[in-house]
């Protein structure tokens with residue numbers, strides 16, 4: 001939102017008319033593409049080492065000096081770099097973003113541009129064209145998930161309180177395993193099982209080893225609609241429901257409720273197309289719905305729909321907790337009577 005913020009701040013009230021509003025949307029697409037290209041050429045990584053002229057950066061990145069100068073000017077307007085005495089440096093915003101975002105850039109670019117190349121046809125057909133993430137795009141997907149997790153993980157840990165008696169965490173469709181690792185670090189008595197499709201095992205095992213958590217975070221491969229779920233005190237369902245139908249989601253949450261110990265907690269994280277999440281959050285939840293329609297023929301769900309599923313399977317104390325650090329995201333938490 002750096003681009004939008006900047007543009008709206010600079011607009012005078014008289015300029016808030018349909019054409020500037022439309023142009024802001026157009027510019028946000030252009031601006032985002034420019035930012036992605038800068039990440040790909042490692043412009044921000046290079047500027048983090050020292051401020052540089054366009055010519056030096058062009059030589060370092062193997063790009064055209066004139067083109068690089070124009071890219072840097074565009075990034076200056078967008079608030080990502082600033083120019084001082086002919087050299088460019090990162091703004092503090094970029095310094096804070098770099099670690100969170102860099103890994104996920106191919107993912108964000110793919111879902112914004114490549115996946116929507118066929119949106120017209122998909123809208124006509126009424127379904128997504130193909131499962132897009134397997135094969136060559138598998139790593140892009142997993143890296144994107146890591147990037148998204150980094151955006152919200154601190155706030156998720158602050159908002160989800162795990163009881164002192166909890167020992168077992170089940171991370172359903174846990175992918176990279178970072179949430180399991182973070183929860184186990186925070187709660188010393190907790191052990192975790194990351195349950196996901198067998199293709200993910202290598203990534204999880206490597207990530208867990210990098211964090212030195214092999215003793216406490218294990219992987220189990222399978223299909224959570226078919227295989228018996230490990231009994232648990234806390235179950236995470238993070239970023240799962242937006243790629244599944246209402247019926248499948250209800251079935252998944254019912255299976256989770258059945259496998260929870262009495263007094264256990266189910267914690268769901270997803271994107272919601274709801275005004276409760278503010279303007280940017282509402283926009284993200286709604287555009288994410290269209291993205292999931294395009295990718296999987298599915299959508300995002302309203303807070304009440306998800307809370308309703310929790311209640312229907314017998315979970316109580318159901319709460320909707322917005323995640324402010326990652327707009328559009330929120331938790332739904334429910335407890336099994338114990």
Ligand SMILES: C[S@@+](CC[C@H](N)C(=O)[O-])C[C@H]1O[C@@H](n2cnc3c(N)ncnc32)[C@H](O)[C@@H]1O
Nearest residue numbers: 145149173174175196197222223224225238239
């Ligand atoms: C969008 S990713 C979310 C990863 C992680 N939970 C997160 O929030 O970053 C969804 C994950 O669920 C897994 N998944 C989807 N359906 C599954 C199923 N039926 N059984 C096991 N895993 C499944 C996918 O393989 C993928 O790793």
